[in-house]
Amino acid sequence: MSKPLRIVARVHAMPPQHNAGAEHMLVCMLQALVERGHDVEVWLSRQSEMADVHEYSGIRVVPSAARLDFSSQARRADVLVSHLECVPTTAALARGFGKPMVVVCHNDHRPTLRDVASGATALAVYNSQWMSSEADLFFAEFPTGVKPQRTLVVRPPVHAKRYATKPGQAVTLINCNEDKGGRLLAELAQRMPAQQFLAVEGAYGEQILPDLPNVEIVGHVPGDKMAATVYRRTRVLAMPSRYESWGRTGVEAMASGIPVVAHPTRGLCESLGEAGIFVDRNDTEAWVTALQQLLTDPAEYRLASKRARARSAELDPARELDAWCTAVEEVAGARPATR
Template structure:
């Protein structure tokens, strides 16, 4: 094994206080490095309710309120890691201290690609093949951009055993903001008063929570509790998202053989493959008829569940995590010792 590395990440938030797909992807990737014998530390840029340093799945998390010095940690790091809003400042430190840096690109938004290509980034990690393709088009369009030395695809890793459970009876939406399909969910609950609906509040966005007798609202759920508190109660998962670069919760649901009805974003089409049931989010009537068929026809449901489990097996994260760990050890292992 290569020498133990000190990996330092700078991000805006982390579980258990903030539970979104990007953060859980980062946790799984850093935990894989810890299992390889490396040290992983995450520094938060936003103030939260926690002020003391804590451990999360073997990763040391340093809250913004701890008053510790991130600059010192960055200078001593073997590799800096960042994503989303924290990329520009972290990349500036990487350039200043001469440290290699990895950026996780969770989407194809122009700010994401622009920040990744501004210089100081050694390794770009794309969360899907289609985002990787969009990045290639970006570099072709902006040839003066600085392309990272290495680029890999790591699909948001989901350990199926962690999420697998016996499905329940509810029609579920996780994160009920408008972009994720909160209005579609509300319309379906009104149209289907005899069906049970489960609304799980999300980590961001204004939540649309219908005050209906057939809708139960569950507060924001930490990742380690999703199987027991959400998927165990879910019969069908709805993903009427306007945009998904991948769709982690959809893949989590597949582990239990839960059918996923989704708007055909490029990310959901890639993640769900043949297991997805695709309907345009503007056609609420089609969503209703699909749900009635799935919930009312046991044979139809069994077929959809079988496809879901098969797709879950295809998405085993072991290979992607191996690629990630190998790439980190290659780009971080050759730098000089900290001064």
């Protein structure tokens, strides 16, 4: 591009106040655009204690409490970006102002795909190959929907150096709500009283936090503190999630060679690959067996750790982030905004 693009994103929340996989994925993607020389800002839709416009990782962040006019900024944008609950309202502005719209999709739920099919989407970004395939099936069965002009798969970017540390001794669950496995963590801690567990509070959902002597509860942790606060103390990461479209924390843990024991969701099977140790979330006995084998057999642990590091290296995000930046630039170039 001959001059920097003005890229405006509309989302409900951002780190460091809200630390979930979708938000950290989007931040990494927007950071790549900043590093490419573009002007990027994020406007928040939900109310929070933050009221001042500020910068986060090179991105200008405008809180809802700042009471500035998002629609006027959307009119001046070269590209609009959104995800999750903010897609419908952002898409309406994109249609009204004739702006190219980029939608980042973090799940294959029907409302998500219907939002993509609204007719405003110039570029749909899926966080996994399996989700891209599900979207193709959706559009084949939904003839009244408007397919995006183009699509791209960007797996949630994890820069391994930011998360690498020496593993600790605990079995860790990050986000202890029911769907992520909070109840199973409590059962495992009861069954394995000599083993230390970390229960890390998540960004959403009612947290199940066991009051047990071998469970330490860790408060909500910003992304840049995860290595020092969580992974440095983790021997094995547990991911007994009912649903994961990808599973970013598993990839973060593998950067340190931390084995991941997970429920075989389609996303986790894709993200963890051959490094994953898969156990059904409803089989507590099998979870106890898998964890004890890793924790008591040094050879088994070394092998699992080696596979985790290898998978982490395979998921280096550089190529996909470059493709992402190029796609945004091409979308803007195809439909330039008037300044």
